[in-house]
Amino acid sequence: MRGGHRHRPSDEFGSDSDVEGGGGNTSTTMKCVSCRDEYCPSDAGTCRECYEEASETEEELKREIDDLKAKVAFLRFFCTPLNQRPTSCFTDVVLVASDDDNPVPVPAHKAVLASRSPVFRAMLENEMEESLSGTIKICDVSYDALRTFVNYLYTAEACLDEQMACDLLVLAEKYQVKHLKTYCEKFMVSKLNWENALVSFAFAHQHNAKNLVDSALSLIMDNMDKLSKREEYLELVEKDPRLVVEIYEAYLSKQVNTAAHKDSLSKP
Amino acid sequence: MRGGHRHRPSDEFGSDSDVEGGGGNTSTTMKCVSCRDEYCPSDAGTCRECYEEASETEEELKREIDDLKAKVAFLRFFCTPLNQRPTSCFTDVVLVASDDDNPVPVPAHKAVLASRSPVFRAMLENEMEESLSGTIKICDVSYDALRTFVNYLYTAEACLDEQMACDLLVLAEKYQVKHLKTYCEKFMVSKLNWENALVSFAFAHQHNAKNLVDSALSLIMDNMDKLSKREEYLELVEKDPRLVVEIYEAYLSKQVNTAAHKDSLSKP
Known part of the structure; x- marks a missing residue:
């Protein structure tokens, strides 16, 4: 709540409400309970009760943010990308960038793909070729973009630059991963x-x-x-x-x- | 930011800063920019600049909460419990409450169990009996508690009463699911x-x-x-x-x- 701005310098050791005047004096100044600077009535913001309510609200919102961050950390899958982990992590499918000459497979779980994308779900649940072979070929994509895409499905996080944002937005649209599409769009709007x-x-x-x-x-x-x-x-x-x-x-x-x-x- | 409290009644149609006096009048009252009620200098809270900063902070925190909620929704696995879904969802393991006479298996994914609990991870990655048989027996637990436990691993949510909180805390401690343990503890402290x-x-x-x-x-x-x-x-x-x-x-x-x-x- 402590503001970064500065009015004119004030007595650091004054009490919370240094009200001069009131009865019939020539000036009325108050000390802001947040930044502790003095101000005159025309610069007045809130009454004390509203200030206290707002401070409580802020504290509550911060607690809610901490809770939600802990939830995100819990729901995230593993910390390191799947293909950099020592064990198989029980993966049951691989994705390959089919345009690559020597495609490196990106391992994944059918359950995760199906949970994040209705397109993958239909593909895998209906026992189409991809489900039976355990390999999903993805066209028009680099290995890097594919790996970042799959990692996003597990973590809801990606490190973007402008090219990666384009590549991921295309994949997000194709596989109907709304959360990722919104994420890329926000990034591109900001650029x-x-x-x-x-x-x-x-x-x-x-x-x-x-x-x-x-x-x-x-x-x-x-x-x-x-x-x-x-x-x-x-x-x-x-x-x-x-x-x-x-x-x-x-x-x-x-x-x-x-x-x-x-x-x-x-x-x- | 609008407070629920009430000072004395005030003119609804007054301007934002109804400063009477200032020069040498007998009274100075201001109108709170949040609750719009009048107050005197001794009830003053913040200056206007701090009020505006606090409002911006509140808006930012709310936006962050919305973003985090969307992330949680994205990372959550499926909406309905696994055993109420029409398809198998590619589950590769079942948990059973071994004390039950007619145990109903609770289907799950090794990858999810291993990701949420280091105990399950060790059990499954080291190809112990549970991993090979695809069945994990859980002692001293009811079917309801087990199902709620597994569902929490997928969604970070559980509907608690006092008995369920005890049962889940025991499971959370046994399988080292810290997030769930904290959740149960908070509930029990509140009760x-x-x-x-x-x-x-x-x-x-x-x-x-x-x-x-x-x-x-x-x-x-x-x-x-x-x-x-x-x-x-x-x-x-x-x-x-x-x-x-x-x-x-x-x-x-x-x-x-x-x-x-x-x-x-x-x-x-």
């Missing part, structure tokens, strides 16, 4: 800038990443004057003109709304 | 009262539940005058007198400390 906005917009569209579509579109609309000069723009017009139409439609709709809003404000 | 304090104290001792030992002991020491009249006391003297000695030793030590503390206060 959005004018340089990558158009590429991200097209990528997000392709993989149904709605939050990323919206964020990228919003960034593009803020820079419409520069849009048509970008190389990626010309490429997109060539490759998927419907997406370019969508940008213009969204921009027009925003303009109409803004005009209507201004209009309603100017009326009596 | 402590003078009626069950002695029994809980003895039980906690037997199963190395330190928090429960401490809480029960503290409750017993607050009621020393009534201790020797209780039936459970007489039983404990008979059955495990060392525990009774421990109570008296703790009581004496507390008395000596209190006396020393009083003594140090009375000295100049």
Whole structure:
């Protein structure tokens, strides 16, 4: 609760409520119970009771966070990646990146895959080829991405860079692992800038990443004057003109709304 | 942040900082930005900046809680208990309550058991009888407790009453499932009262539940005058007198400390 900001310097040794005045004095200052600095009535925040309630709430929230962190740690599977552990860990299936020339199998448990992904569940429970052979081939993916993907299914954690976030989002969409998809989308939204906005917009569209579509579109609309000069723009017009139409439609709709809003404000 | 308490009634439509006086008036009241009630300087809590910081902190903590809850939901295994699911879920081991006449097996995964309990891990990885036969016999436990225990290993959740908490604590201690042990201990501490304090104290001792030992002991020491009249006391003297000695030793030590503390206060 102790703030990092500073008002003017104050007496460190004063009591909690240094109220000067009150009856008919010329100034009233109080000491903040949180940062301990003095302030005048116009800078007043809460009464003491609300401050105490808020402090209790904060403590409760922190306890809840500790409990939840312990739960996550408990529910997480093992600490080291499966293929770096000395024993087999009772794995009953392997995943391989089928595009690799010398694919290294990533060991896993059918139960974990089925629990995290409805696509894996259908594949494994219906005794399709993958279930019988104990090998699941995954196309268009590197060994690194596949290993990170499988590890995420066990731990709900991944170390992302921009390429890995793209690769995992594609896998998350394909195998319907919503939690991972949200995780990648959040990361990519945080990395959005004018340089990558158009590429991200097209990528997000392709993989149904709605939050990323919206964020990228919003960034593009803020820079419409520069849009048509970008190389990626010309490429997109060539490759998927419907997406370019969508940008213009969204921009027009925003303009109409803004005009209507201004209009309603100017009326009596 | 909106408090549930009430000061005196105030003007609902006033502005945020209704500062009367300031220069040389006879009264200064402010409106709390959280509960919107008026208060005088002596009831002042925080300055506005600290209030805003605290509100932001609260929002951040709530977002963190939402993220952690989503993580827990993701890491949890399946929604329904394993033995109520239509398919096998790729289980590779069963647990049975060996005291039962007609034991109903509780299906599970070696990988989950090994991940949650170092005892199960050693048992299963070292290819002991249990691993080879695919059956783990558990003594001194009911089918209900065993099923609840296994379900906890998958979900980190259990519906407890006092008997179930005891049963699960015993299992958690035996199979070194720390998270479950803490969970049961917390529940039992919350249910402590003078009626069950002695029994809980003895039980906690037997199963190395330190928090429960401490809480029960503290409750017993607050009621020393009534201790020797209780039936459970007489039983404990008979059955495990060392525990009774421990109570008296703790009581004496507390008395000596209190006396020393009083003594140090009375000295100049």
